[in-house]
Amino acid sequence: MLSNRPTRTRLYAPNGLEDAALGLVSTTVSGFAGSTVAHHLPERRSDRATLFLHGAAGSWSTWTPLMRAAADSGSALTDPVFLDLPGWGEAALDPLAGGPTIDTVCELVRAAALKLGYASWDVVGHSMGGFIAMHLAARWPDEVQSVVTVSGTTWSLVESVAHPVRNFSVLPNFIALWRIMALLSALGPAGRALVNWMQSARLLRPAVVPLFRHPFRISASVVDALAREIRPPSFLAAVDITRGYDPDAVWAGIICPVTALKGDRDALVRDSDLERLRGLLPASRTVVVADCGHFANIERPDAVLDAMQLVGALSR
DSSP, rough: OOOSSSOOOEEESOOOOOOOOOOOOEEEEEEETTTEEEOSSSSSSSSSSEEOOOOOTTOOOGGHHHHHHHHTOOOOOOOOEEEOOOSTTTTOBBBTOOOOEEEEEEEHHHHHHHTTTTTTEEEEEETHHHHHHHHHEEEEEETTTEEEEEEEOOOOHHHHHOTEEEEEESSSHHHHHHHHHHHHHHHHHHHHHHHHHHHHHHHHHHGGGOOOGGGSSSSSHHHHHHTOOHHHHHHHHHHTTTOOOOOHHHHTTTTOOOEEETTOOOOSSOOOHHHHHHOOOOEEEEEEEOOOOOOOHHOOHHHHHHHHHHHHHTTT
């Protein structure tokens, strides 16, 4: 949430990532299939939080450019909770639990919010975090007050996972990334060593070209964070939670305001995904962000802040 929000700058990727700044403390909540780690302010100011959910190959720090953009504009986020989801950042994924499901992940998110004293939540999710945000809204309509998805995982990816060969042309970049992660996972420690070598040889930035509109204008801190968060087993587990999922059936009952954003050069979300969302939830708003790839929270944080305003998450 923002207060007294003045006009913001419209620079591309104005901020890098900040791993241990901004005055946050951490709380860990454990459950089936692993844990989640909430990064939050030391004192709760209300009983309504804004939950931020990162995507696969990310952690809570992917939201720090957004937090910095808010502060730089003279505003402040109040009661934000930035979560490390199971298997990412500081949160553990239990390899003996058989893998997380969408429900076990959402139950961990809910448990963390309730442990911190928040009875209701605005939820902002990037990529896979957007998929989780929509499921939270469907399962707990009384608690979720609004949803903003930033390049959220929807129909195209779900259908690509279900039929990767038949639907290869739908999201070819995702299918290629998925196969690479499977190979790295099979290599074990050698796969991690390969990623580390690519980063030290400065070869990782070209590898993330499909994810950003202007990959060579992205802060080195972003590329470094992506290198740290390349966790093939966690990525494969994140993909698996979409198997058999039916967005039409599950999301049809969502009653809170929903705004969905994607970049105009987003390689992992299609315009047709936004069209299908409007067909399913006619009251939802969709935004195509100009000159932006898959990471609007890093590339165009102002657009995400504006979307939060649209659903009322910033007007309490």
